[in-house]
Amino acid sequence: xxxxxxxxxxxxxxxxxxxxxxxxxxxxxxxxxxxxxxxxxxxxxxxxxxxxxxxxxxxxxxxxxxxxxxxxxxxxxxxxxxxxxxxxxxxxxxxxxxxxxxxxxxxxxxxxxxxxxxxxxxxxxxxxxxxxxxxxxxxxxxxxxxxxxxxxxxxxxxxxxxxxxxxxxxxxxxxxxxxxxxxxxxxxxxxxxxxxxxxxxxxxxxxxxxxxxxxxxxxxxxxxxxxxxxxxxxxxxxxxxxxxxxxx
Amino acid sequence: xxxxxxxxxxxxxxxxxxxxxxxxxxxxxxxxxxxxxxxxxxxxxxxxxxxxxxxxxxxxxxxxxxxxxxxxxxxxxxxxxxxxxxxxxxxxxxxxxxxxxxxxxxxxxxxxxxxxxxxxxxxxxxxxxxxxxxxxxxxxxxxxxxxxxxxxxxxxxxxxxxxxxxxxxxxxxxxxxxxxxxxxxxxxxxxxxxxxxxxxxxxxxxxxxxxxxxxxxxxxxxxxxxxxxxxxxxxxxxxxxxxxxxxxxxxxxxxxxxxxxxxxxxxxxxxxxxxxxxxxxxxxxx
Numbered sequence: 001x002x003x004x005x006x007x008x009x010x011x012x013x014x015x016x017x018x019x020x021x022x023x024x025x026x027x028x029x030x031x032x033x034x035x036x037x038x039x040x041x042x043x044x045x046x047x048x049x050x051x052x053x054x055x056x057x058x059x060x061x062x063x064x065x066x067x068x069x070x071x072x073x074x075x076x077x078x079x080x081x082x083x084x085x086x087x088x089x090x091x092x093x094x095x096x097x098x099x100x101x102x103x104x105x106x107x108x109x110x111x112x113x114x115x116x117x118x119x120x121x122x123x124x125x126x127x128x129x130x131x132x133x134x135x136x137x138x139x140x141x142x143x144x145x146x147x148x149x150x151x152x153x154x155x156x157x158x159x160x161x162x163x164x165x166x167x168x169x170x171x172x173x174x175x176x177x178x179x180x181x182x183x184x185x186x187x188x189x190x191x192x193x194x195x196x197x198x199x200x201x202x203x204x205x206x207x208x209x210x211x212x213x214x215x216x217x218x219x220x221x222x223x224x225x226x227x228x229x230x231x232x233x234x235x236x237x238x239x240x241x242x243x244x245x246x247x248x
Numbered sequence: 249x250x251x252x253x254x255x256x257x258x259x260x261x262x263x264x265x266x267x268x269x270x271x272x273x274x275x276x277x278x279x280x281x282x283x284x285x286x287x288x289x290x291x292x293x294x295x296x297x298x299x300x301x302x303x304x305x306x307x308x309x310x311x312x313x314x315x316x317x318x319x320x321x322x323x324x325x326x327x328x329x330x331x332x333x334x335x336x337x338x339x340x341x342x343x344x345x346x347x348x349x350x351x352x353x354x355x356x357x358x359x360x361x362x363x364x365x366x367x368x369x370x371x372x373x374x375x376x377x378x379x380x381x382x383x384x385x386x387x388x389x390x391x392x393x394x395x396x397x398x399x400x401x402x403x404x405x406x407x408x409x410x411x412x413x414x415x416x417x418x419x420x421x422x423x424x425x426x427x428x429x430x431x432x433x434x435x436x437x438x439x440x441x442x443x444x445x446x447x448x449x450x451x452x453x454x455x456x457x458x459x460x461x462x463x464x465x466x467x468x469x470x471x472x473x474x475x476x477x478x479x480x481x482x483x484x485x486x487x488x489x490x491x492x493x494x495x496x497x498x499x500x501x502x503x504x505x506x507x508x509x510x511x512x513x514x515x516x517x518x519x520x521x522x523x524x525x526x527x528x529x530x531x532x533x534x
Contacts, residue, residue: 002406003369005325005357012362023402025469026440031402032470034439037477038401041364049363078360082291082319082332122295125302151296190299 012039013075046074049084054091054114056169057107069098085122089115106160113162113183113194116154120185120192123152128240134233141247143214148244149236152187155202163196186239193239200224201232259346260285260312260458260503264522264529267316267480267507273303275515277310282523285346287314287505293343294335304343312346314458314505315339319361322381322395323354323368333388340389347457349394349427350385352378352415369404370414375421382422394425394457399432399464399478401439411436412450419455426452428502429460430492431484435476444491453499461492461525462507481510483521489528496532504529 001022011017015036023031047070051058058066073094079087092111101107128150137145156162163181167173182202184195197205200220204227207216220227236242263284268276276283286307293300307313320332340348353365368374386393395418397411409417419426428451437444463482469475484492484506496502506521 003404005354005366008366009357009360009362012366022405024405025471025473026403027471027473029471034401034469034475037475038364038366042362045363078362080359080361081329082321082355082361082363083294083335084291084363085295121298122300123298124296125298152298187298190302 011035012042013078015039043071043074046079046087047071049079049087050074050091053085053088053118054111056114056166057091057095057111059169060104060107060110060165061101065100069100072098085118091115106158106162106165109156109158109160109162110165112158113156113166113185116156116183116185117192117194120152120154120187121190123150123187126150126152126243129242129245131237131242133245134237134242137245143212143217144247145213146211146246147208147213147216147236147242148246149205149208150187150241150243152185152192153205153236153239153241154185154192155205156183156185157202158182163194166194184235184239184241186236186241188238188240195235195239197235198228198231200227201235204229204232205236260314262501262503262529262534264526265311265314265503265505266518266522267505267509268307269512270299270303271512272515272518273307275519276307279515279519280311281519282526283311283519285312285314285503287316287507290315290317290336290339290348291319293339308343308345313343314347314349314503315343315345317348317350318365319355320350320381320385321354321356321361322350322385323352323366323374323378324356324381325354325377326357328381328384329356333385336385337389340391347394347425348389348391349396349458351396351398352418353398365398367398367400367402367404370407370409370411372408375409375414375417379418379421382418382424386422386424392423392425394427395419396427396429396460397432398436399429399439399476400436401475401477403440410450412447412452416452416455419452425457426455427458427460428453428456428495428499429462430495431460431462431464431488431507432478434485434488434491435464435478438474438476441473445494448491448495448498453495456499456502459492459495459502459504460507461488461504462509464488479510480507482508484524489524492525493528496529501529501532501534 003020003022007020011020019035050070092108095108159180161176161181163183164176182197204220207219265285268286433444461484462480465477465479467475504525
């Protein structure tokens with residue numbers, strides 16, 4: 001009797017299904033518990049991959065709940081490629097629709113923050129521009145210059161205090177208080193660094209991708225008249241996130 | 249068939265390597281001890297940059313590197329993943345490793361990667377399919393690959409070819425080399441009730457360019473028979489060391505890897521395990 005990989009996979013992902021006939025224990029009986037070795041390997045290894053990718057979510061919901069939730073996710077969204085450092089990109093969206101965590105409204109955005117940090121960890125390298133070059137530019141030339149950000153730079157905006165949740169969980173930060181937060185992720189060397197931005201900071205940094213420094217500043221000031229440029233630029237410089245400054 | 253005359257010469261030394269874990273980076277640079285080479289899992293080094301690639305660049309200046317793929321699904325019913333093959337080519341071109349190896353197993357089906365080395369039946373049909381995939385891989389990365397024997401927990405009723413013979417015929421058709429995992433032989437032999445020494449006797453040892461050793465866990469099947477699990481989470485078992493001694497006595501010294509992938513120990517423990525293998529290897533005349 002032939003066992004196709006379609007049969008094998010279906011049995012692997014659903015422990016309620018019988019072990020595919022045609023598999024044997026080599027002693028004259030069906031494979032039985034031996035098939036469970038593969039079921040277990042798949043579920044445990046993929047759950048571990050999600051745990052590594054989303055340590056804050058794991059800490060927030062607890063080990064037992066996380067493992068049960070991961071079991072649901074990995075069955076409906078198994079990895080699409082063998083690069084496990086990319087597995088779980090759709091986990092934040094899954095959390096948004098997963099009824100048992102519906103009362104933890106901030107959870108999907110905390111997961112988006114962790115996903116952004118993981119992308120930053122594996123992103124391409126870029127030597128930072130000399131910060132002095134920024135200070136030395138005359139104002140009119142600065143306004144027309146373009147700031148090219150390092151590939152490891154990410155932004156996450158949320159109506160929830162996701163940076164505070166991350167800090168409270170991972171760095172013994174104070175208990176979060178309600179409020180929207182915008183987080184900049186930079187990679188000063190090898191470890192991604194989440195930094196809380198002042199109001200308008202995300203508008204400014206997002207606009208830098210397609211606009212001059214001056215146009216990005218105007219964008220930020222339209223939404224936030226008292227936009228704090230110094231703090232925002234300081235976060236980019238400290239995070240070594242400005243890769244190049246180009247003029248013309 | 250891949251032309252092995254054009255293949256890169258095997259540059260792994262006949263010494264002991266370990267599977268690289270980032271927590272051992274500083275120890276490896278300052279205190280490698282018995283460890284003469286390193287093996288990495290290809291899929292962990294397919295990002296664009298950051299710490300993984302920086303560490304690998306550093307290590308490759310000091311150690312010969314073996315790249316071990318765990319995700320191409322050579323035994324899969326479907327075609328090889330062209331994107332993944334291209335990623336492997338990119339890594340191999342950049343790193344220029346001493347050897348590249350993959351598994352006699354499948355892991356991807358219908359676009360889903362299941363992250364385990366799943367078994368396949370040994371028939372004329374699967375032999376042809378695996379050989380075609382290895383031809384495609386060797387052409388794709390422009391070098392010879394080594395094929396590793398799996399650890400087995402069950403058998404397929406439809407199988408008609410013994411595993412050592414299956415591997416011999418694959419190698420003959422494709423020109424690939426072999427990676428002999430001695431722990432897998434012991435695990436499979438125990439689970440499926442045959443003599444591991446008969447497997448070694450039947451296995452084409454002249455094609456072996458690398459040996460793997462690792463730890464396994466002990467369980468029981470539904471009928472109380474021993475069921476060994478290839479966990480890579482502890483030290484190498486005594487009967488596996490004995491089988492290793494017999495294997496290198498027959499084959500001659502071969503580059504040997506200690507695999508310890510879960511419950512990863514501190515560096516002195518891992519280095520001591522490598523030293524145990526090195527002491528056994530040194531007793532074998534070249």
